[in-house]
Amino acid sequence: MEFWSMMMITVTVAVVGGGMVMVKGAMRKAHMWWQERELGEERRRRLPPGDMGWPLIGNMWTFLRSFKSRDPDSFITYFVNRFGRIGIYKAFMFGSPTIMATTPEVCKVVLMDDEKFIPGWPKATCELIGKKSFIGITHEEHKRLRRLTSTPINGHEALSTYLKFIEDTVIVTLEKWASMGEIQFLTELRRFTFRIIMHIFLSSESDPIMESLERVYTDLNYGMRAMAINLPGFAYHRALKARKKLVAVLQSILDERRSMKRGKPPREGKDMMDALLEVKDENGRKLDDEEIIDVLIMYLNAGHESSGHITMWATVFLQEHPDCYRLAKLEQEEIRRNKPPMQKGLTLKDVRQMEYLSKVIDETLRLVNISFVAFRQATTDVEINNYIIPKGWKVQVWYRNVHMDHEVYPDPKEFKPSRWDGVTPKVGTFLPFGGGSRLCPGNDLAKLEISVFLHYFLLDYKLERLNPESPVRYLPHPRPKDNCMARITKPSATSMKAEHISTSDNGSSHSR
């Protein structure tokens, strides 16, 4: 090709390419202007720095790309690299202008102020979990229902009541898995934690009902962090169908319970469903079916998904870190050895003595970040660090970023239970269960389930993953793509004894 033809082509490409860049820039600017148009000059000037992305989709494309890659943290890193570690940025997420809080200091301010920040979950989450669940009701109603439902789950008395059931379930379940050959370890663990939360809320249901309900929850969860696109083939569409099924099943259980109760004195051994049926507000009003069902859908979901995932990751991390595994096993052997001869199972005192295991669980919670972000909405203009969060804007509390911030946790991607030696985390720096009035009401129950499971697992079982290199998927929660295909084996006591015992753990990189 002649020199001049080449030049013409090069110049045309440059002009068209440059033009495209300018058009893109103009579109993004117009989008930002449109979203901020009602704020007025002064408030607009005081917004935190940020990037509102593209018209309609905002930053969702970048967010999803990061969370579908191996490096989900790249989403927030982009803001930090561009605007500095100021902990507060503007963005456009899930269809709304949003302020993202990413450092402990800023997250703490948002979590602790219930008047200025109310729940502000995306449309998909509200529709799927239910408008009458904790994320949709008034502040007063939330306080009342929370009081009613959290004491029977998390108090000392409640935990000692559930301990025996949890323990029996762990023993039977591990035996069963060891005879099953290849299993999806995560799926089985979710069934295990579902059985426990079903026991607490609905006394119990038959195995087939329980398994089919748990499967429906899987679909519900996939839609929760998705865009609210109600078209066949989209996660949200499948999740809406799942919600319908859950409502139908829970409604039939509720109808049965109401007809059983009619004219009869209260049953002995009440579960949470009974408590919800009986509770009255100060005016004597009882909860209607929709309210009870939404609270149940929320609790049954929150009460098994996260604990199932964390139990899986804690087991996997221990298997990947032989030094930590030995320390954890040694501690559990000592607890078994020190049990009085007449004591059959574990007591809460035994569980409290599992100091190293507690560090393993905390480190897993930090590293895995099951709830990577929480959603709020500002009820009024709020000033933080001289920036303004405008009234009505959504606010995201980035728990994940707090836990992966190397200024808070050196080598944040390393699994290192020893980082918790003698450490009480500063307020706002460790938020696996959230904080403030929305602190997870199942935190102690979750830790109890995980500890009891690991106690029996470490003493007698081993995990053999079939695809240890299986890539990790981060949405809706971090999990191996193959759901942790594995064999659970029960090696003989003699071969276990031969294991060498060391006294320190070495970290290695495992961000999840």
Ligand code: HEM
């Ligand atoms: C390892 C397990 C668990 C993790 C990591 C976890 C995490 C969380 C987090 C971060 C929040 C706060 C969300 C926010 O800031 O808005 C939360 C709330 C909640 N969790 Fe958990 N959770 C776990 C287990 C459980 C269990 C076992 C239950 C039930 C017994 C439960 C029930 C709830 C409920 C009902 C809420 C809403 C609280 C409210 O809005 O007042 N969670 N959880």
